[in-house]
Structures are given as C-alpha cells and as structure tokens.
Amino acid sequence: MSTPSPDALAELRYQxxxxxxxxxxxxxxxxxxxxxxxxKRPDPYHVWLSEIMLQQTxxxxxxxxxxxxxxxxxxxxxxxxAPLDEILGLWAGLGYYARAxxxxxxxxxxxxxxxxxxxxxxxxxxxxxxPYTAAAVAAIAFDLPHVxxxxxxxxxxxxxxxxxxxxxxxxxIFREAASRFEHPHRPGDFAQAMMDLGATICTPxxxxxxxxxxxxxxxxxxxxxxxxxPKKQPKKLKPVRYGVAxxxxxxxxxxxxxxxxxxxxxxxxxxPNLAWRDTPYETDACVLQGFDPRADWIxxxxxxxxxxxxxxxxxxxxxxxxxxxxxxxxxxxxxxAVSQAALPSLMQKIIASGLKALNLL
DNA sequence: CACCCGTGGAG
DNA sequence: TCTCCAAGGGT
Numbered sequence: 001m002s003t004p005s006p007d008a009l010a011e012l013r014y015q016x017x018x019x020x021x022x023x024x025x026x027x028x029x030x031x032x033x034x035x036x037x038x039x040k041r042p043d044p045y046h047v048w049l050s051e052i053m054l055q056q057t058x059x060x061x062x063x064x065x066x067x068x069x070x071x072x073x074x075x076x077x078x079x080x081x082a083p084l085d086e087i088l089g090l091w092a093g094l095g096y097y098a099r100a101x102x103x104x105x106x107x108x109x110x111x112x113x114x115x116x117x118x119x120x121x122x123x124x125x126x127x128x129x130x131p132y133t134a135a136a137v138a139a140i141a142f143d144l145p146h147v148x149x150x151x152x153x154x155x156x157x158x159x160x161x162x163x164x165x166x167x168x169x170x171x172x173i174f175r176e177a178a179s180r181f182e183h184p185h186r187p188g189d190f191a192q193a194m195m196d197l198g199a200t201i202c203t204p205x206x207x208x209x210x211x212x213x214x215x216x217x218x219x220x221x222x223x224x225x226x227x228x229x230p231k232k233q234p235k236k237l238k239p240v241r242y243g244v245a246x247x248x249x250x251x252x253x254x255x256x257x258x259x260x261x262x263x264x265x266x267x268x269x270x271x272p273n274l275a276w277r278d279t280p281y282e283t284d285a286c287v288l289q290g291f292d293p294r295a296d297w298i299x300x301x302x303x304x305x306x307x308x309x310x311x312x313x314x315x316x317x318x319x320x321x322x323x324x325x326x327x328x329x330x331x332x333x334x335x336x337a338v339s340q341a342a343l344p345s346l347m348q349k350i351i352a353s354g355l356k357a358l359n360l361l
Numbered sequence: 362c363a364c365c366c367g368t369g370g371a372g
Numbered sequence: 373t374c375t376c377c378a379a380g381g382g383t
Contacts, residue, residue, distance in 0.1 A: 004364080050379080051379060051380095052379095052380095053379090054378075054379040055378085055379065055380045055381075056366090056367085056368090056377085056378055056379085056380055056381095057367085057369095057378060057379080058368095058369080058370075058377090058378045058379095059378080060369090061368075061369065061370085061378085062378095062379090067363090073369085093367090093369095094367080094368075095366080095367025095368045095369090096366055096367055096380090096381090097367080098365095098366065098381080098382075099365080099366095099367080100383085102381085102382090127381095127382090128381070128382090130380060130381045130382080131380085131381090132367085132379075132381085133379085133380075136379070148379080150378090150379045150380075151378065151379075151380085152378090152379070153378085153379090169362085172380080191379095192379095195379060198379090199378090199379085204376080204377070204378090205371090205372075205376085206372095235376095236364095258365075263365085263366080264365085264366065265367085266366090285370090305367090305368090306369095307366080307367060307368090307369090308365075308366055308367060309365065309366075310363080335380095344367075344368090345367070345368060345369085346368095347365085347381095
C-alpha cells in the first residue's frame with residue numbers, strides 16, 4: 001500500500017467523525033459524541049471495565065454483565081475490596097476467566113495508586129491491559145492521541161487499503177497503518193468511530209458498503225472483494241476430549257470444589273469429574289472417582305462443550321444420597337445457589353443435565 | 362512466535 | 373451440524 005498524503009488522511013478522519021456524530025451506537029459505558037465535543041469524558045473505571053469485558057466478546061453479551069458489575073461495584077475501590085469469589089460469580093458465563101482474576105488484581109493496583117494512570121505506559125503496567133486496551137483507555141477515557149488496533153480496525157484498514165498480509169502474524173503492519181491516523185483532534189471519538197464502523201457497516205461478512213462514509217475511497221469496495229479481507233492464516237483443527245462428571249446431591253447440596261487459580265477455568269467451581277483425555281471412558285467411572293458403584297447412579301444426557309482449542313464430550317452421572325461422607329477438598333452448594341455461583345457454563349450445563357435426570361428441573 | 366484461554370450468536 | 377468469530381492478553 002502506498003502512503004496516503006496528510007490531506008487525504010485528514011479528509012478520511014473528518015468523514016468518519018461526521019458519520020460517527022450521526023450514527024454512534026448508544027452504549028452503557030460510552031459518552032455520546034456531542035457531549036464528548038463539549039468536553040465530557042467517560043469514567044475511566046467504566047471504560048476499563050468495558051474494554052476488559054469486550055476482549056474477544058460481543059457487545060450484546062457484555063451489556064448485562066457490565067450493568068451487573070457496576071451495580072455491585074460502583075467504583076474501582078469497591079471492586080478492589082471485593083472477594084475474588086464474588087467477582088468470579090458475577091463473571092461466570094463470560095469466559096476467559098483470567099480476565100476476572102486480572103481485573104481484581106488491577107483494581108487493587110489502581111486503588112493503591114489512588115486512581116487510574118493517565119498515560120499508555122502506566123496503563124500497560126496493569127495486569128490484563130495489553131497494547132490494545134492501553135491505547136483504547138488512553139484515547140477514550142483521557143482523549144490522548146492513540147489509535148487502538150482491534151479486530152474491527154484491522155478489518156476496516158485491510159479493506160480500505162487492500163492490505164495483503166495475513167493475520168495474526170501481520171499485527172505490526174496493521175499497527176503501523178493505524179498509527180497514520182494518530183491526531184490530537186477527538187482521538188477518543190475517532191477510535192470508537194473506527195470500531196463502530198467495523199461492527200455495524202464494515203462487518204466480517206456482507207458489509208453494508210452503501211452506507212459507508214469511506215466507500216468512495218475503499219480499495220476493496222472498488223474491486224468488489226471486501227469479503228476476502230482481512231487475509232488470515234489457516235487455523236488448526238481442534239481435537240476431541242472426553243470426561244465424566246458427577247452430579248452428587250446430598251441433603252446439604254451439590255458436591256463442588258474450587259479449581260486452581262490458573263489455567264483452564266482457573267478459580268472457578270466444578271463438580272467432581274474425571275481427568276479429560278483423548279479417548280472415551282467406558283465403565284466403572286464412579287469407581288475411578290472413588291464413589292460407591294452400588295448407589296443409584298443415573299446416566300444423564302451427555303454434555304458437549306466447545307473450548308477455544310478443543311471439543312469436550314462429558315458423560316454425566318447423577319445420584320441422590322441421604323448422606324455424603326467428607327470428601328477432601330469438596331464442599332456443598334445448595335441447588336438454589338447454583339445460578340449465582342462461580343460456575344462456568346460447562347458446569348452449569350452438567351448440573352442442569354444431572355438435576356433434570358433427578359427430576360429436580 | 363506458538364500456544365493457551367470461553368462462550369453464544371450468526372449464517 | 374458446522375464454521376466463523378467478538379473491543380486480546382499472558383506465557
């Protein structure tokens with residue numbers, strides 16, 4: 001791609017900002033563009049929280065979580081003072097749970113500093129804030145001249161200038177391309193305008209080029225090949241893994257335990273389950289877990305769950321016991337508390353399958 | 362750099 | 373059913 005002239009870049013900026021003034025999405029963590037032009041800035045805590053939640057996660061999914069978080073933790077100090085388990089409980093279902101653990105750690109660091117770092121470098125020092133989020137918070141919350149580069153912006157730029165390099169290896173090329181737009185005039189609105197354009201007009205499939213403020217200069221539109229961009233490296237196929245989970249209901253509730261604070265579903269609750277492996281389990285599953293095979297085990301609907309890098313098939317066995325002997329590391333969770341507990345979606349599915357088989361759903 | 366890390370919706 | 377993917381970051 002040839003380097004656009006400063007005048008051409010300035011023209012693009014004005015066209016996009018005009019479009020944004022008229023078509024900006026209304027979002028709970030956002031200050032409308034006209035208020036922004038009046039000098040009003042969004043709360044850095046709101047911007048930070050929303051950016052973390054939005055990492056690899058859709059706006060529609062995030063909205064209810066964002067609202068619930070802000071209601072329970074109105075300030076970053078409230079978040080810093082909260083127990084991790086409560087944060088994980090509110091995060092349950094959103095996925096990528098390291099974000100929640102890092103959020104808690106970040107809140108404590110920010111509270112200790114007495115407030116948010118107001119520069120990109122300071123933001124970068126906080127766990128969970130990478131190059132994208134640092135630039136986004138700096139631009140949106142503090143109106144500093146940065147152009148964050150997310151998936152939306154990569155897609156928009158790849159089409160606008162027909163960038164051939166394949167992602168994710170080409171990230172540095174896109175950063176360089178985006179930095180050409182860096183300018184002190186309304187950097188926060190410009191960043192959000194790029195993301196709105198990518199999310200609502202310049203969509204991954206079937207972009208609505210007829211409504212795009214840049215259609216007259218977009219190379220991909222000119223060639224009619226917008227759907228072919230951005231170029232991406234082929235992904236690996238996911239292996240299938242197998243496990244067996246046990247829904248054990250006693251008089252005081254379900255057997256659950258806490259996973260380690262690292263790795264897959266780190267810090268979240270789980271029901272007893274056998275180690276996941278690449279071949280299915282056949283028989284004697286309850287013996288393998290240390291349970292009494294003579295109990296009235298019910299074979300439940302199996303659960304399929306797709307993780308980022310593998311596909312999981314879980315066999316589910318359920319039993320109702322009049323008493324449960326003490327099991328090392330496990331505690332009881334009342335069925336009424338399941339919906340608010342720090343249980344990831346996989347475990348919610350497993351428990352639902354078990355309770356249904358026990359005629360409790 | 363390659364891999365790990367969730368989930369639900371859209372087409 | 374299947375594929376793609378959404379405001380990425382940590383290691």
